[in-house]
Amino acid sequence: MPRTTARRTKALAVVAESHPPVVPKARRTLNFGGKWEYAPAPESVVVKPDAQYELFIGGKFRAPESGVYFPSINPANEKMLATIAHGSAKDVDAAVAAARKALAGPWGKMSGAERGKYLFRIARIIQERARELAVLETLDGGKPIKESRDFDLPQAAANFFYYAGWADKLQYAFPGRTARAVGVCGQIIPWNFPLLMAAWKLAPALACGNTVVLKPAETTSITAMHLARILQEAELPEGVVNIVSGAGDTGRALVEHPGVDKIAFTGSTEVGKWIAKATAGTAKKLTLELGGKAAHIVFDDAPIDQAVEGVVNGIFFNQGHVCCAGSRLFVQEGIYSAVLRRLRDRIATLRVGDPLDKNSDIGAINSRAQLEKIRSLVDAGVAEGGELMQPACALPAKGFWFPPSVITGVTASHRIAQEEIFGPVLSVLTFRTPEEAVERANNTPYGLSAGVWTEKGSKIFKTIAKLRAGVVWANTYNKFDPASPFGGYKESGFGREGGIHGLANYVRLE
Ligand code: NAD
Numbered sequence: 039m040p041r042t043t044a045r046r047t048k049a050l051a052v053v054a055e056s057h058p059p060v061v062p063k064a065r066r067t068l069n070f071g072g073k074w075e076y077a078p079a080p081e082s083v084v085v086k087p088d089a090q091y092e093l094f095i096g097g098k099f100r101a102p103e104s105g106v107y108f109p110s111i112n113p114a115n116e117k118m119l120a121t122i123a124h125g126s127a128k129d130v131d132a133a134v135a136a137a138r139k140a141l142a143g144p145w146g147k148m149s150g151a152e153r154g155k156y157l158f159r160i161a162r163i164i165q166e167r168a169r170e171l172a173v174l175e176t177l178d179g180g181k182p183i184k185e186s187r188d189f190d191l192p193q194a195a196a197n198f199f200y201y202a203g204w205a206d207k208l209q210y211a212f213p214g215r216t217a218r219a220v221g222v223c224g225q226i227i228p229w230n231f232p233l234l235m236a237a238w239k240l241a242p243a244l245a246c247g248n249t250v251v252l253k254p255a256e257t258t259s260i261t262a263m264h265l266a267r268i269l270q271e272a273e274l275p276e277g278v279v280n281i282v283s284g285a286g287d288t289g290r291a292l293v294e295h296p297g298v299d300k301i302a303f304t305g306s307t308e309v310g311k312w313i314a315k316a317t318a319g320t321a322k323k324l325t326l327e328l329g330g331k332a333a334h335i336v337f338d339d340a341p342i343d344q345a346v347e348g349v350v351n352g353i354f355f356n357q358g359h360v361c362c363a364g365s366r367l368f369v370q371e372g373i374y375s376a377v378l379r380r381l382r383d384r385i386a387t388l389r390v391g392d393p394l395d396k397n398s399d400i401g402a403i404n405s406r407a408q409l410e411k412i413r414s415l416v417d418a419g420v421a422e423g424g425e426l427m428q429p430a431c432a433l434p435a436k437g438f439w440f441p442p443s444v445i446t447g448v449t450a451s452h453r454i455a456q457e458e459i460f461g462p463v464l465s466v467l468t469f470r471t472p473e474e475a476v477e478r479a480n481n482t483p484y485g486l487s488a489g490v491w492t493e494k495g496s497k498i499f500k501t502i503a504k505l506r507a508g509v510v511w512a513n514t515y516n517k518f519d520p521a522s523p524f525g526g527y528k529e530s531g532f533g534r535e536g537g538i539h540g541l542a543n544y545v546r547l548e
């Protein structure tokens with residue numbers, strides 16, 4: 039061995055000795071004496087939420103001015119997890135003032151490259167804390183740990199990484215123009231992807247140099263408040279992001295605040311319509327993302343097993359608490375019975391239960407109110423002549439649960455074919471010709487997403503061109519990437535999040 043290599047090897051050995059590798063206990067027994075164990079699973083990491091969460095304003099945690107707190111429960115067992123500060127109009131006012139001050143301070147003068155560094159830092163800390171945050175997300179919201187661990191958390195970090203990269207490249211996103219921050223942005227998010235929705239909203243806003251007041255949903259505020267700690271740890275200048283927990287009245291105060299330059303909202307169509315009215319005639323910019331009633335179109339030449347798997351994933355993922363959930367299935371008549379048989383077999387194997395169990399496919403419904411809404415729409419479907427197919431599965435006694443459900447014999451006029459259910463319920467309809475499929479798929483006030491299943495590429499392109507939906511997946515479903523835009527047509531809202539399009543919401547071009 040040449041001398042230099044020998045010396046280098048020795049030097050490395052010394053380094054290794056002075057820094058013994060940190061190996062979790064369980065892994066040290068790997069292949070030892072013939073027995074070995076797995077590394078601890080994320081759900082076995084003991085994470086306890088705090089007893090109480092405060093508001094995050096001007097870089098500090100503070101009690102709500104009113105002294106009012108509300109409980110957040112675990113929907114899987116109805117146990118109280120923590121009490122959450124209920125922000126009032128006065129707290130919103132303080133948060134907007136802090137955001138305004140930050141805009142006038144160092145943040146407003148900072149270069150894009152410097153802003154990007156903060157975003158990269160936030161992304162890295164989210165990755166480091168991914169296990170802890172995934173467990174909290176599952177405890178507070180009821181979604182299966184395999185989703186929060188494998189989807190929500192990696193996607194949340196990916197969004198910060200992606201927009202970190204744009205912060206110093208805005209001149210390439212908008213060639214020939216100067217992109218300036220919009221100002222103070224009010225962002226209101228729902229409970230279905232709490233941390234991920236926060237990331238979708240915050241990352242592009244910060245990349246463009248805005249400051250933010252974020253309002254998480256009342257049933258799922260915990261991870262937002264842990265994100266506030268991450269922002270502190272990343273040393274994001276105070277006031278750049280303020281997080282005011284609360285309910286609808288807190289959101290309303292944010293929408294109505296004259297010091298807010300832009301509102302970004304994701305949630306129900308009803309609230310979205312109110313916000314559109316409340317901001318009309320003001321200088322406030324607005325983007326809305328409001329639910330959907332997505333259709334799958336399965337042509338008779340589709341690979342049936344793959345299509346059924348995609349349809350199942352598209353509606354039962356996150357208990358159907360997904361605005362792009364494929365809640366209507368249009369099957370070409372010739373393969374109707376084959377598809378239905380496979381659907382019945384597949385839903386019988388889905389596991390409903392403890393969201394912290396990594397084998398659970400379907401977790402708890404987010405709240406009692408949501409469970410009641412799902413029940414009433416399913417009852418209406420049956421009353422209107424639909425036939426309900428549910429696997430025989432034992433549901434836990436406590437908590438909010440709904441089994442995976444398929445309703446056949448649905449027609450376009452049924453409420454379940456028209457209204458957003460936001461639950462694990464799939465309506466099955468049939469069609470004869472491609473024209474009929476497109477026409478019926480488009481027959482909804484919404485237009486967020488759709489799925490097309492066929493072996494023929496030409497059919498995919500022909501169908502996509504006629505579908506009035508913001509996102510169309512072909513031979514797959516629910517695929518997300520921070521680089522691709524997402525958003526709707528018609529009552530699903532306007533404005534796009536994600537990708538280069540997502541930047542446009544947060545800049546004024548000169
Ligand atoms: P929601 O629209 O009431 O709540 C969404 C967010 O808006 C929450 O943070 C809430 O506190 C806030 N909010 C409520 N009223 C407000 C107001 N007047 N001004 C400003 N902010 C306000 O939705 P929900 O009641 O939690 O759910 C009801 C239905 O909405 C669901 O069944 C589902 O159909 C739909 N939904 C859609 C999405 C989506 O991703 N598009 C997400 C959640 C719910």
Ligand code: MN
Nearest residue numbers: 110111178257
């Ligand atoms: Mn909760």
